[in-house]
Amino acid sequence: MADPVTFTVNGKSMQAPGGTLLIDACKRAGVEIPAFCYYEGLALQAACRMCLVEVEKAPKLMAGCTLPVTEGMVVHTESPAVVKARKTTLEFLLTNHPLDCPVCDKGGECELQDMVFRYGAGDSRFTEIKHHVDEKQWSPVVYFDAPRCILCYRCVRICDEGLGVKALGVTNRGAYSEITPNLGDHLECDECGACIDICPVGALTSGIYRYQTRPWEMEHVATICTHCSNGCKTTLGVKNDQILRGNNRDRSGINGEFLCIKGRYAFDFVEHAERLQSPLMRVNGKLEEVSWSKALSFVAQRFSEIKAAGGKFGVIGSEHTTNEENYYLQKFARQGLGTPHIDHRRSGDLPALLDALSSKQNTLATTADLYNAKGVLIIGSDLSQQHPFLAYQIRSDARLHQAKVFTVTEGPVREDKVATKAIRAAAADHLATLKTLADDLKSIGDLIVVFGDSIKGAAVAELVAFIDSLGIPAKYVCLVDYSNSRGASDMGLLPYLGPGYHVSQQPGMSMSEMLADAALDALWVVGSNPLKNATLASPKAFVVVQDIFLSETAQRADVVLPAASAYEKSGTVTNVCGEVQRIRKAVSVMGTKADLDIFGLLARAMRLELGQATPDKVLEEIRSTVHGYNVPLPVIATGGAAMTAPVNGRVPAAAHPQAIQSARDTLFTSGSLGRYSKTLNAVLESPGGLYKP
């Protein structure tokens, strides 16, 4: 940080580190210098000329977005010359910009509207004919209206610098310049919609959202995306109990301006016609709709019978349900049903990492750490496909902070482009291969190691030992697949570990063991689809499934209970790094109940004393009893992210680590859930692939 300099803006004395851009220094002091093309984190342009201000001793007006503050600089941001400059620049801009406000989706959130309202003239002197080009559709998601475009090039820069995709460019020149997609008439890209959200006007609009509402007619519910494990905040726009859009224009989450196609657009599974909206019970071999009371009392009755007879219960939990639900479920299983057989589909060997890190402090990385690290080592994951927000942080770190990136993956990944070294190796060879990087890594100030399912079991301890031997401070991220995979593990949905990784008194069967056990009496599956790729050995097992769709597993069930999705309930989830965030109910779907409500009703029907089944009460219990989860409530309640503290003690290893496997989703698939998102399946890039050059 350079030495501070003192300068004057509008008569007020200010201080800022030498070299700070004037526009930033003023912003921090509460003085607005308007700009279209300036966007923090993206390359400077000084193209729009809205930020021109008067600087004493300068021969002409200077662009505030490229002017570093110097000692004694005297600036006027509201002088008559500046006011006139802004007014006339806006007048120039409006000469070709069509007055589409009545039919433009951006109305109400449009930066041009805001600018003209604040800085513009009352009318325009332009009486010539405007240049018109028809609107174009570049994909199911992205529409482009060239006359509205103000050529700020934010979209080009975010796609190139931010996302590393570079799908947008400019053709022609002068007033006929036009933003053009990489395939001429259509886009082939991540379909993330970053270009749409960053566009200050309605030139780029969303095909999913268009023409349905005005922004002020919607309620904006900030919640966490329910797809991958990165924990991006997405603000759902809701009208008449319908989700119309997702975005993060206020940049308030850990993800800032980043969202991928899933966070922005793949909420449409909520409304899919095949949503389960009524409990189902198997009558004469066929699943039939029954009332909630009938279904619940039947389940309670059968569970009680099996428990009384000393039967074997298997419980398979979810990677998408909330921490409160996971905690309550394992309590229900262990205390209520008296069974130790509880598991979930594990995609990363977290216990092994926590064990290897025991007695170390401060060794789990947050998503913010990935943006500030001096070095990042990526092992065994195509991050841009599988963990797009983590990829975004790393790419931004490389671009803005010159971080050194290393990739050890089975095929080419997008991060190769910013990597100091990119190595290809089969999964079995990843550990040996990354050891060859010892000399490169030793010289870096600090390192974050991000690893996927190629490092599991004993390999995790070996990895940590190797990194230790380098003698540099290091933090870790153990990749897991879905929105609360980390929470499932933390809350003890594991056969041998309870909440907070406490050793379970009595270890139980793993998921594959339960499914293979021909003597299993009951199987309770919550928000998971294990029978998609496996069979249930026990023919007599009483199967209860809570899910939002009639999955393969639900089709085998004796009772199916329709669950609410993550966008229809409240609670907390934990992202891959261990950051806890709140999810908020945005809409309701008739006939469904939150999984936690179902647990509570079942507990009551079975006369079990498991505590009140509401998110607040359960979170209280989690915060006071689960190691590492004593997170500050105000942070969670105000929509922030609170980092959990890692368990600081030995953790036993999993019995069969080789069963730990990532689902290997791409940007366009999301396990069983993704099948029901029309948007994910409609884009031409779907289903996509990993490790493609």
Add this chain to the structure above:
Amino acid sequence: MYPSLLHDSPHPSETVVLSKRYRLPNSRSIDTYLANDGYKAFMRASQMSPEQIIDEVKTSNLRGRGGAGFPTGMKWSFVPRTSPKPKYIVVNADESEPGTCKDRVIIQYDPHQLIEGILIAARAVDAHRGWIYIRGEYRYLIDIMDEALAEAYARGWLGKNIQGTGFDFELSSHTGAGAYECGEESALLESLEGKRGVPRIRPPFPAVSGAFQAPTILNNVETFAAVPSIFLMGGQAWADLGIPKAGGTKLTCLTGHVNRPGVHELALGFPVRKMIEDVGGGMRGGNKLKAMIPGGSSCPVLTGEEAWELTMDYDSMAKAKTMLGSGGVVIMDETTDMVKACLRIIRFYQHESCGWCIPCREGTLWLKKLLTRLDEGVGSAKDIDLVGDLADNMLGRTFCPLGDAAALPTMSIVRKFRHEFEAKLAKKAVSMAGLPQLVSING
């Protein structure tokens, strides 16, 4: 085949230094060059230190011949010679300023003079790589330049260990693709690097961060071409050809309504009256001088009365609130329609606007539409005011000087020849009396 801009022999009032070989048979061949003091200046400069070379150029008072007129020696001294980055020489041969046709003459008739100037500049900053950026429209000149480069390589004046001096230099031509803005130095560098020809944020300037972010000397063709003469006759002798603060000669492009248009080498400080009446052979048909563009269309236009008393140098033109610019002189007599001239000039800038910044992109298009309408006589007095106002709103607000280049001539024409605009409107005005009322707003 191509119209010759050079008369068979120079006018007696010309100061023949740069152009001394142009009229020799086979002037552009390396043999002609070597037989006429060719590459001697480079050998002399090779005996000098970089500081001595730069001092000699400073002494000569050579100023950039592309249009901006920045002191060349001072520009070269900004290059950090001790930087670990490679240094580059880039020649701006994107000559596109309307009225300017001198660089093409240099390349067509004496390309080796340009090569030698580049080599001397390279010695001044320890550069070993250079490019000559030639506008794409100069297709035939690119071929001529490439032939000269091949000759130089073949005879050991380019490449490794030039003539045993131990100095290496690689030089090649690079083709533009039809954009005036690529004559702006930073946009040229962007184009050279294979990107869109839009200008860069300055600072840093090319001398510090130019081609491929390395220190670069970027000068106009004529500027480099003058350098060998400076080292043959000495910097002070070159300076003395001109006037204080503006040394040497200028290849002046005398175009328009004179009897003898063409490229003439005139000493800095040459009187305008003498240029038109003597060198130019007088106004055609004996007509009166109505207006003059002194140095390419990016300058404010002078009226005949204003121009008559001036001399062709930087300071004299600046005092008259215009510029010497590129030396592209356009003489307009009393038959010229100044409204049409204004429209033609704006059409050029609108077409060439790169589109990067709002005032130029939208302003030039608005002005074009407005002036088209005014040229047809459709409009009001307020519209004439609007022309000047719009141009004024572009002035000083744009990202690069193209906006100023469009605004300055426009404002000067509207101010100095307003009566012509008014006359056009008066001719076309239609009286509303007697016409049936079609629509009534007030019921």
